[in-house]
Amino acid sequence: MKHNDLNERMYKEHIMELYKSPNNFGELKNPTHRHTEYNSFCGDEVTINLLVNNAKIKDAKFSGSGCVISTVSSSLLTNKIKGMKVEEIKKLSKVDMLKLLKIKINPARIKCVLLPLEAVMGALR
Amino acid sequence: MKLNNQSVKKLRKDFPIFENQKELVYLDSASTTQKPKQVxxxxxxxxxxxxxxxxxxxxxxxxxxxxxxxxxxxxxxxxxxxxxxxxxxxxxxxxxxxxxxxxxxxxxxxxxxxxxxxxxxxxxxxxxxxxxxxxxxxxxxxxxxxxxxxxxxxxxxxxxxxxxxxxxxxxxxxxxxxxxxxxxxxxxxxxxxxxxxxxxxxxxxxxxxxxxxxxxxxxxxxxxxxxxxxxxxxxxxxxxxxxxxxxxxxxxxxxxxxxxxxxxxxxxxxxxxxxxxxxxxxxxxxxxxxxxxxIGVNEIGKWEKELTDYSAKELNQIKGVKIYLPKKHSGILSFNVENLPTHDVASMLDDYDICIRAGHHCNMPLMKKLRISGTARISFAFYNTFEDIDKFIKAIKEIMGKVK
Missing domain, CATH: 3.40.640.10 (Type I PLP-dependent aspartate aminotransferase-like (Major domain))
Structure with missing residues (x-):
């Protein structure tokens, strides 16, 4: 039974805790880059606000309405990219996102994981 | 054939999937039904x-x-x-x-x-x-x-x-x-x-x-x-x-x-x-x-309605659950859970081996009319039992506890 195998579960405690109180939720006062991405599958919407200075991310925030997975993914990604070079961020991939979440993701939900990354890429484009 | 929890459990044996997946709670028969060995x-x-x-x-x-x-x-x-x-x-x-x-x-x-x-x-x-x-x-x-x-x-x-x-x-x-x-x-x-x-x-x-x-x-x-x-x-x-x-x-x-x-x-x-x-x-x-x-299609309909009404009664007792059920209904029940998007409800239930549908159900204009982005939906076939619903209700209560 999947329920007993904790490794198989998507909604581990660290995920639920972050969903209830995510980091970097909101809007920046003076963003240099901003982009909204949608997921028609579950109706998610993530807006990314970035403050870029000297080709580096000074600050990052996210807003919008999303599912547990996309909210947590947005929180983790905005944390990660703060201080990163834009060039490095552009190299981030699906694998990096899955590493951030540290859970096994059901293929049907990969889109939710990638939504904030797509929004960041869109903002930097 | 009279359908009740006991006779249904016997009929379930006709469906190999329930033998192969002992813990499976399949509540998505409106999407597709499981197949009996005769078929x-x-x-x-x-x-x-x-x-x-x-x-x-x-x-x-x-x-x-x-x-x-x-x-x-x-x-x-x-x-x-x-x-x-x-x-x-x-x-x-x-x-x-x-x-x-x-x-x-x-x-x-x-x-x-x-x-x-x-x-x-x-x-x-x-x-x-x-x-x-x-x-x-x-x-x-x-x-x-x-x-x-x-x-x-x-x-x-x-x-x-x-x-x-x-x-x-x-x-x-x-x-x-x-x-x-x-x-x-x-x-x-x-x-x-x-x-x-x-x-x-x-x-x-x-x-x-x-x-x-x-x-x-x-x-x-x-x-x-x-x-x-x-x-x-x-x-x-x-x-x-x-x-x-x-x-x-x-x-x-x-x-x-x-x-x-x-x-x-x-x-x-x-x-x-x-x-x-x-x-x-x-x-x-x-x-x-x-x-x-x-088995008899009328008998099947009656049993499925019984299961649906029991589910509705149980769901209605949970604070934060909203159900969308017309008076004259079949074995389909849509609902939403407060503070939990429908896809997460479905994914979280999947951790319990409970299969439900989430989203717009190929019904986007209806969702717009109801002013929601989607619903979680359970749907029954005659092979479902009261135990299926009890497991589902218990799981819903547990996952709601996680977002409190």
């Missing part, structure tokens, strides 16, 4: 004992296959109270509706240029008609849904007029479970000489569907929602109308004679069955109906 065996039997192409072979094996195929049509015809000449095999509800959307224009009167649907149609009974309207410069009208999730009959009276060419609607809503007053609506349509189409995808396995009583011109359903394999569907049509329709697909078996210059069409229903058919699927659909009739 699975029929598919294997077809390939192991009577595999040949039908209608063509002189030899005995082909005739055996043809006989089984034709016999299945007789079973289906009897099941919906008609003749096998009026049964056409397609691959699904969707294909049946597309067939109609492409062939009906040839028999429509010119002054009739409106198609009436409802606000609760599955995309499969909406998009093909939208396309027809575009091609033939016709207008779409939608019968409204009231606050209690039932169709507004007064609105139907206004929308169905002498300009109405086609009235097509779902028997049971795949999202809300509402059982629609199709006879009343088709009476209005007939008064106005409109063609009537019934989408029976969600009703065929759950209530008695009698084409004579309903008095519809066409009726469509899919095999996989009635314990049969995927890839087989049915289009019923009144003989006098089918005879007037041009074919949809052209090719082998649908012709009487062919020269290099032209062709003459076969009689109905073969005229609409071009190319090699899903023969084993067609035969297995007959087996599935035989299986279901042994």
């Amino acid at each position: 699975i065996k029929s598919i294997v039997d077809s390939y192991e004992t009577t595999n040949a192409n039908i209608h063509r072979g002189i030899y005995d094996l082909s005739q055996k296959a043809t006989k089984k195929y034709e016999n299945s049509k007789k079973i289906i015809a009897k099941f919906i109270n008609t003749s096998e000449k009026e049964i056409i095999f397609t691959k699904s509800t969707t294909e049946s509706i597309n067939l109609l959307a492409y062939t009906l224009p040839s028999i429509l009167q010119k002054e009739k240029d409106e198609i009436v649907l409802t606000e609760m149609e599955h995309h499969s009974n909406l998009v093909p008609w939208q396309q027809l309207a575009k091609r033939n410069d016709m207008k779409l009208k939608f019968i409204k849904i009231k606050e209690d999730f039932t169709l507004d009959l007064e609105d139907a009276k206004n929308k169905i007029t002498e300009k109405t060419a086609i009235v097509s609607l779902t028997h049971i809503s795949n999202t809300l479970g509402a059982i629609n007053p199709v006879r009343e609506i088709f009476k209005l349509a007939k008064k106005n000489n409109s063609i009537t189409v019934l989408d029976a995808a969600q009703s065929i396995a759950h209530m008695k569907v009698d084409v004579k009583k309903i008095d519809c011109d066409f009726l469509v359903f899919s095999g996989h929602k009635i314990y049969a394999p995927m890839g087989i569907g049915v289009l019923y049509g009144k003989k006098e109308l089918l005879e007037k329709l041009s074919p949809f697909n052209f090719g082998g078996d649908m012709i009487k004679s062919v020269t290099l210059e032209g062709s003459e069409w076969n009689t109905i229903p073969e005229r609409f069955e071009a190319g090699t058919q899903n023969i084993e699927g067609a035969i297995a659909l007959g087996e599935a109906i035989k299986y279901l009739e042994k």
Whole structure:
């Protein structure tokens, strides 16, 4: 039974805790880059606000309405990219996102994981 | 057969998936039903004992296959109270509706240029008609849904007029479970000489569907929602109308004679069955109906409603759960959980081996009307038990605890 195998579960405690109180939720006062991405599958919407200075991310925030997975993914990604070079961020991939979440993701939900990354890429484009 | 928790547990043994997946709580039968071993065996039997192409072979094996195929049509015809000449095999509800959307224009009167649907149609009974309207410069009208999730009959009276060419609607809503007053609506349509189409995808396995009583011109359903394999569907049509329709697909078996210059069409229903058919699927659909009739479709509907009402009662006791259930409903129940998007509800339940549907259910205009992005939906077949619901309710309570 999947329920007993904790490794198989998507909604581990660290995920639920972050969903209830995510980091970097909101809007920046003076963003240099901003982009909204949608997921028609579950109706998610993530807006990314970035403050870029000297080709580096000074600050990052996210807003919008999303599912547990996309909210947590947005929180983790905005944390990660703060201080990163834009060039490095552009190299981030699906694998990096899955590493951030540290859970096994059901293929049907990969889109939710990638939504904030797509929004960041869109903002930097 | 009387259905109760005990007898259902015995019948469940007919479904190998529950033997192979002991913890499985399958609450998504409106999406597709599980298959009994009688149906699975029929598919294997077809390939192991009577595999040949039908209608063509002189030899005995082909005739055996043809006989089984034709016999299945007789079973289906009897099941919906008609003749096998009026049964056409397609691959699904969707294909049946597309067939109609492409062939009906040839028999429509010119002054009739409106198609009436409802606000609760599955995309499969909406998009093909939208396309027809575009091609033939016709207008779409939608019968409204009231606050209690039932169709507004007064609105139907206004929308169905002498300009109405086609009235097509779902028997049971795949999202809300509402059982629609199709006879009343088709009476209005007939008064106005409109063609009537019934989408029976969600009703065929759950209530008695009698084409004579309903008095519809066409009726469509899919095999996989009635314990049969995927890839087989049915289009019923009144003989006098089918005879007037041009074919949809052209090719082998649908012709009487062919020269290099032209062709003459076969009689109905073969005229609409071009190319090699899903023969084993067609035969297995007959087996599935035989299986279901042994239990009794009315009995099945009663049991599923009992399960739905019990679920509704239990869900209503949980603070933060909203359910969307019309008074006259089948075994489908939509709900939402406060602070938890529907896809997460479904994913979290999956951790408990509980299968439910989440999202817009191919019903985006309905979601817009209800001002929600989606619902979580449970739907029953006769093989579900009270234990399934208890496990589901316990899991819902647990996952709601996680977001508090």
